[in-house]
Amino acid sequence: MGSIPTRFDVIVVGAGPAGAAAAYHAAKRGFKVLLVERGRGAGSKELYGGRIYVGPLRDVWPGIEKEAPIHRWVVEERLSIIGDGEVATLSYRYSNPVSFTAYLPDLTRWMVSKAEEEGVVFVDEVRVDSLVRDGEGRVIGIRSGPDVAYASVVVDAEGANRLLLERAGIVDALDAKRAPIALGVKEVLKLPKGAIEDRLGLSDGEGLSWLIAGTVTKGIPGGGFIYTFKDTIAVGVVVHLGHSVNAVEAGVLKESVKDLVESIRLHPYFKRLWRDSDIVEYGAHLTVECGLDYMPPHLAYDGLVIVGDAAGLLLNLGYTVRGVDLASYSGMLAAEAIAKAHDLGGMNAENLRVYENMVKESFIYKELVRHRGICWLTKERRFFTSYANILLGILSNLYVQEFKHPTVFEAVKASIRSGGEALLPLIGRILKVVREL
Amino acid sequence: MSISDKSERALSIDELLQRNVYDVDDEPHIIVDTEKCLKCRVKPCTLLCPAGCYTLSPDGEILFSYEGCVECGTCRSICPMDAITWNYPRSGRGIYYRFT
Ligand SMILES: Cc1cc2nc3c(=O)[nH]c(=O)nc-3n(C[C@H](O)[C@H](O)[C@H](O)COP(=O)(O)OP(=O)(O)OC[C@H]3O[C@@H](n4cnc5c(N)ncnc54)[C@H](O)[C@@H]3O)c2cc1C
Numbered sequence: 001m002g003s004i005p006t007r008f009d010v011i012v013v014g015a016g017p018a019g020a021a022a023a024y025h026a027a028k029r030g031f032k033v034l035l036v037e038r039g040r041g042a043g044s045k046e047l048y049g050g051r052i053y054v055g056p057l058r059d060v061w062p063g064i065e066k067e068a069p070i071h072r073w074v075v076e077e078r079l080s081i082i083g084d085g086e087v088a089t090l091s092y093r094y095s096n097p098v099s100f101t102a103y104l105p106d107l108t109r110w111m112v113s114k115a116e117e118e119g120v121v122f123v124d125e126v127r128v129d130s131l132v133r134d135g136e137g138r139v140i141g142i143r144s145g146p147d148v149a150y151a152s153v154v155v156d157a158e159g160a161n162r163l164l165l166e167r168a169g170i171v172d173a174l175d176a177k178r179a180p181i182a183l184g185v186k187e188v189l190k191l192p193k194g195a196i197e198d199r200l201g202l203s204d205g206e207g208l209s210w211l212i213a214g215t216v217t218k219g220i221p222g223g224g225f226i227y228t229f230k231d232t233i234a235v236g237v238v239v240h241l242g243h244s245v246n247a248v249e250a251g252v253l254k255e256s257v258k259d260l261v262e263s264i265r266l267h268p269y270f271k272r273l274w275r276d277s278d279i280v281e282y283g284a285h286l287t288v289e290c291g292l293d294y295m296p297p298h299l300a301y302d303g304l305v306i307v308g309d310a311a312g313l314l315l316n317l318g319y320t321v322r323g324v325d326l327a328s329y330s331g332m333l334a335a336e337a338i339a340k341a342h343d344l345g346g347m348n349a350e351n352l353r354v355y356e357n358m359v360k361e362s363f364i365y366k367e368l369v370r371h372r373g374i375c376w377l378t379k380e381r382r383f384f385t386s387y388a389n390i391l392l393g394i395l396s397n398l399y400v401q402e403f404k405h406p407t408v409f410e411a412v413k414a415s416i417r418s419g420g421e422a423l424l425p426l427i428g429r430i431l432k433v434v435r436e437l
Numbered sequence: 438m439s440i441s442d443k444s445e446r447a448l449s450i451d452e453l454l455q456r457n458v459y460d461v462d463d464e465p466h467i468i469v470d471t472e473k474c475l476k477c478r479v480k481p482c483t484l485l486c487p488a489g490c491y492t493l494s495p496d497g498e499i500l501f502s503y504e505g506c507v508e509c510g511t512c513r514s515i516c517p518m519d520a521i522t523w524n525y526p527r528s529g530r531g532i533y534y535r536f537t
Pocket residue numbers: 013014015016017018019036037038039043045046047048049050051052053126127128129157158159160163164183184185238285286287307308309310314321322323324325327
């Protein structure tokens with residue numbers, strides 16, 4: 001950071017969707033902003049699933065629909081349950097899309113370019129090593145190696161793997177057995193021209209989002225995903241990390257997590273979709289399973305506000321993930337709060353906690369609370385194994401018969417029995433699952 | 438690089454990582470105290486590191502290589518022995534994602 005001035009109004013650490021939004025909106029409000037990123041260029045460390053809800057982003061990024069590097073608008077949702085040799089698929093098509101697919105590295109780069117247009121000073125290739133505090137514990141800047149930069153307020157937008165907050169003693173060291181975190185592993189496959197449209201029945205610019213449950217995660221809470229991009233398809237899995245460790249300990253998981261993705265890519269039901277494709281990238285990233293349980297004790301401290309994944313502001317509903325939109329929205333709220341704190345007289349914790357209130361009053365927090373039950377679900381191992389098998393068993397009893405077909409009730413009863421579940425508690429549990437979703 | 442059988446067979450971790458763009462740092466960003474690994478019964482890192490950075494030598498010792506690391510943070514969160522000193526690569530180094 002040698003050549004740049006070392007005193008700013010606002011320093012934002014991490015140029016992801018949250019940090020870029022905080023920087024953009026703070027600069028728009030007239031603050032002198034430094035945005036710092038460890039990667040080479042913006043976006044180079046970004047990996048996610050693939051689909052972003054546009055609603056909240058219209059407020060954060062005016063013009064996003066016209067200008068952003070959008071690939072496809074999602075018009076079809078699919079959900080498959082995979083058993084041993086069986087697949088059940090539900091598909092839902094609609095005509096008024098509300099979400100799009102994009103490469104997150106490209107989208108983030110676009111967001112950062114918007115921030116730069118507003119006058120944000122963006123520096124990449126700077127790994128921030130710690131927050132700098134004064135004698136009274138107030139955050140007054142950042143340190144990277146020997147370099148220090150100062151600001152009235154620092155915005156922590158470092159993402160789910162929160163080294164800086166850990167080092168500052170604000171959150172506990174990351175422990176998979178206690179924290180609600182999951183690992184996502186993903187492959188990107190490049191298809192021949194026109195293949196995505198032909199094989200998935202999509203028109204130009206139409207996209208598809210596909211969630212996969214069942215044996216693909218070896219009973220570990222989580223699931224698989226498939227998203228369509230311009231000429232590529234992303235295939236991946238997300239597994240709850242604490243349960244993954246348990247599965248290794250119990251000898252249930254004997255293969256590498258990369259084999260879980262490979263088994264979807266090579267699954268007879270799916271592999272025809274990407275015949276003749278090239279794998280062009282492979283990667284992994286941590287994500288938050290249950291935002292409320294990942295939140296730091298406060299979202300604002302003296303000289304510090306926390307946004308995006310680092311603040312636990314991610315909604316994982318199992319069948320869909322809302323991280324990018326919530327992260328960006330929280331960044332915008334942080335910038336508004338900084339402006340308010342400025343008017344109130346300074347960046348102390350008391351003034352900055354308007355941010356905490358703004359988050360709590362926004363749709364973000366309300367959604368997190370409304371879907372709190374999902375946290376229970378991600379801990380419910382049974383949901384990922386026996387329920388999937390029971391459903392497949394019902395379908396098998398109904399359809400795979402040579403002479404005599406059972407009634408629906410007989411099929412359900414037989415499948416539940418062979419799954420070793422009692423009918424009434426099972427119905428209770430299924431109702432609970434439906435209610436929580 | 439065009440291999441046409443790749444969607445028909447399982448690839449090794451090295452074959453997968455070859456698809457990526459890296460600027461590998463000259464010094465490791467993650468240090469593993471492999472003495473501690475000797476007492477680690479389950480060794481979850483060998484299966485849960487998505488980049489296969491942790492492997493077992495023929496005599497059961499942990500071998501760690503940082504070059505293919507995708508900087509996910511999994512290993513630091515699952516190690517029961519506190520054997521890992523974890524950091525991101527130095528500024529700008531490491532994985533460079535393009536289509537993710
Ligand atoms: C497998 C997976 C699938 C997902 N699927 C979806 C999806 O389909 N839709 C969706 O909306 N969301 C999805 N998400 C969630 C979404 O990716 C995140 O919620 C979102 O990226 C969070 O944005 P952020 O800005 O808070 O953090 P990040 O995007 O993680 O950005 C943090 C930035 O800070 C930088 N940084 C970190 N530490 C430092 C440091 N010390 N110094 C300098 N820079 C630093 C990083 O390099 C990075 O650029 C998914 C996530 C995963 C892992």
